[in-house]
Amino acid sequence: MSTRLATGGRLTDRDIQVKFTFNGKHFRGFAGDTLASALLANDQMVMGRSFKYHRPRGPVASGAEEPNALVNLGKGVHHEPNQRATTTELFDGLAATSQNHWPSLEFDIGAINSQLSRFLPAGFYYKMFIHPRPLWKHVYEPFIRQSAGLGRAPHAETRDPDTYEHFYAFTDVLVVGGGVAGLQAAKAAALSGAKVLLIEQTAHWGGRAPVDGGEIDGMTPEAWVDQTLAELAAMDNVHLRTRCMGAGVYDHGYVLGYERLTDHAPAKDTPRHRLWRIRAKQVITATGAIERPLSFAGNDIPGVMLASAIRDYVVNYGVSLGDRTVVVTNNDDAYRTALLLKSVGLDVPAIIDARPEGGGDLMQEAIAQGIRVEKGRAIGKVKGSKRVTGVTLCSQAGEGGLLDEIACDAVAMSGGWSPVVHLWSHCGGKLTWDDEQAFFRPDLDKAPISHDGAPFVTCAGAANGHIHLSHTLQDADTAGQSAAQAAGFKPKKSQAPQATAQDEAPLVPIWLMPQGAGYGLRSKAWLDYQNDVKVSDVQLAAQEGFESVEHAKRYTTLGMATDQGKLSNINGLATLSHALGEDIPQVGTTTFRPPYTPISMGAIAGEARGEVFQPIRQTPMHDWHAENGAYWEPVGHWRRPYCFQQSGESVEQAVHREVMATRDSLGLLDASTLGKIIVKGPDAGRFLDMLYTNMMSTLKPGKCRYGLMSTENGFLTDDGVVARIDEDTWLCHTTTGGADRIHAHMEEWLQTEWWDWKVWTVNVTEQYAQIAVVGPNARKLLEKLGGMDVSADALPFMGWADGELGGFPCRVYRISFSGELSYEIAVPASLGRAFWDRLREDGAEWNATPYGTEALHIMRAEKGFIMIGDETDGTVIPQDLGLDWAISKKKDDYLGKRAQERSHMTDPDRWKLVGLETLDGSVLPDGAYAIASGKNANGQRNTQGRVTSTYHSPTLNKGIAMGLVLHGPDRMGEVIEFNTTAGGTVKAKIVSPIFYDPDGEKQNV
């Protein structure tokens, strides 16, 4: 059984007990434990079930690479699935549940899949569920979706109560990884004076070295780590951060760091996670190496663990995996596990070394300790189901013929080490295969390069392939110095620490154990634990023609689980390359993508939630709207009132009331959101003539003109009223959503094409609160306020004037989008609310009625005015809308002119704008198509037009619409049919789009 040893545990504090629950059962651990170490200490070996076959699984590793021990963490709103028990620090009250099992972890119905595994080979789902086609959508997919996934997804309505934030950090040198290599690299870089940020994903410094032993400058690794850490902490130019993982390396030295602030102490009132958005001149990845499993039958049975992880649990947490541990290896490093277990009084029945010649000094030490060493041997298979009970011994060179059986309750395996090259690879660093050490290491000639073509990532220590302590520190020192130099600093000449560790004999690559294993054994030899991919699956994929590693990956799902194949990738590649008869480097690796391990959605969102999820733009009158029943409509980032609902009123009733009140007497509209751009300069007129389809240079000061803007492809993109302020100044109104876009459009043309034209622009949209005073009594209200002459003579239609109304400085535009007598009045935004209040109060005698965007839309539609975004959709040119009157024939050029002359644009068959009136008075559905006879090549009904905007007109008390119809203007009076959302069609007559006051008598008074 796995248990807590009598002594030991350098990271735990046995004086502090920590209570937690797993599947509702109460357990105790120590401060400093991980969830995995605490569960093992309580003999809770099985922590989850595998994805496909639901096999019982215990931890196989001790850190970020763990594929098996994934749990649901937390309850209720704090629930989070797929959390690795090996990296979850234990805290009082932690509640975890196991995943992917039914009805219980101990007894699982889905495990029957395991018995059926020969019928669930690689690509099973693709093969099985492809026929008959309709069954996929209605039967197979829902079924598979239900059984897919490991942890339980949070409920859709759950709101995460924790907070998160971002932090922008800049540094000369970023070091990722706080093992001995990272510490030394940071020190070497920092001695040059460079700013250094050192981040470590765990809560502890020093990495593996304190566990693995050796000597650094005559000290134990632990003592050296403490000393170096103290030196770094004393340097002003060094910043140290634990629990902060280097998640991804991106272009130009951009790195994401994922800091977990309170996962280990959830009671604190601080952000849970902080996403570090780091800009580094140079990045050093000192990310260490990960031990590889060996592929033998039953290598996933709980009790089989990486040899290094078994050491970690003993040394760091004082936890043993079992009393009798068989060590199986192809290298010397695993002997350290045997020696350690022996030293704490545990039994090691045998070391099974696949190398015919065995190992070096470490082997001799093991033999001297009386440990049985079996050279050239392999594990035939592991015995047991929920727990290892023994192993069979066979010859590595053979097919698995039984030589002996060894009873044991744990197996420590080591297939060699793989440098963690993920961060090196994220931004394009290439790898090279090291034949001698049998791993991919960074190809230093093909580093990730920055904007200047120079490398910006350096690897240090084990991550660079220097996995023996004696080389690790020297390499890290060099990396630190060269990164500092590349960042523009002068490194100090210094002696790298002298490290010693026992010499190791070379390893022998072993990709299958025994090498001639038959199908029965291969189909029980796991490569990818989390996704249940076995040696036999990868071989089958190769047989079936999936020769590219990327294809084989997707076909078998190798490395596609939440651990992204940290343990399985190299073993899988080797298996594939053998099956294809190619060398490993020829097959290559799959792509390493960020993040290194999954990061929380909350960290990505940062502070952006609730009221700061997104900026919502508010006009100066926003609060009044909110207090007076505004039914909001998002327009760009603005919120505008769609209508103002009075008590007991429906939205439709409110809109109806607002339209009628405005037509009958007086309406007020908050038009502040409309874009306002000042354009000034000797070339401003010429510039505007290019931007607008009509002439703006001929506009007289004091006058307004409605204008259209097209893209260079001829399509209508914005409209608005332009006022000429003085000889060389114009003010251009844009649509609400168009203000920033059109300003940028202007600047782009001025800065890139017409850079020699003398024109300046300023976007003054927010400088003014703008209020439309609309209706037959509009003038009376302004006259009551007094201060300037707003009579028809002094301020005719399409004129503007500066002045004062009721003591407010203002600019009054006599323009109308409603067909009524109308003034738009701009006042400084800081006076907007006061002016709005004054208009309402003084207008009360005419029932001044604030109205929203829907009433605005209806009134303009009644007048047949087009709306950008309704009548236009990026494919409509002004000519389609009958706006030829606003297209200058006199100008040589304007943006869109040539495009509008192309054959498709002048095609008489383009659909054109007309008004539409249903025969039964109903409202046409928005976007409805007018049907035509026959069908098109796709078997769809032919069409001859579509509705672009449609309303119930309160003024006319019937449905009115505008639409684009084939030859529409030539077909006045004709009745065509539109489809409806309910099915069937509705008849509508083609009419003029101007439904109300066609002669404009009302606006011209």
Added chain:
Amino acid sequence: MSNAVSALQGSTYDGVVRVEEIGLQGMITLRADLGEKPIATALKSVCGTKMPGQRGIESKGDISALWMSPDELMLLCPYDAANDVAAKLTTKLAKTHALVVNVSDARASFRLQGAGLREVIAKLAPVDMAPDQFGIGEVRRTRFAQAAAAFWLTDDETAQIFCFRSVAPYMFNLLSTVSRPGTEVGYF
């Protein structure tokens, strides 16, 4: 004018730093080729300040000139003086290609006060806030999370920020959110 009110009318929040909407601030945009001599001359004679260098600030009395781009200055002055200053500049620059606009009402201004302000800003703006990288007298146009903004430090523990008026509530909430006690980073 007595009726004039700023977007948030002086809202405050006390956390890691004090966040304060500072009310009405006179602001004038000057668009011109800042390298042209008449521009510097007009600036000197109307505002009394030198032409600021790249990302620089020049102040004289209650007027400051903030460099926004090679062809844009932002002038700060008392709110009630903005129309007058803008008119004087326009007159001085009558014969020069330039555009002077009073934009005081288009903006909202905030002050951050406290030792932690560099960290608070670094949570929102992609700017190197290290003391040796961002000093007093430098202005930065950037974004605070999702809103465009500009800021500068007036002393080691005071920063001033402006953004568009329409996003003032967002900016205030944003600054308050990342200033909550317990969110200190300890980086600078």
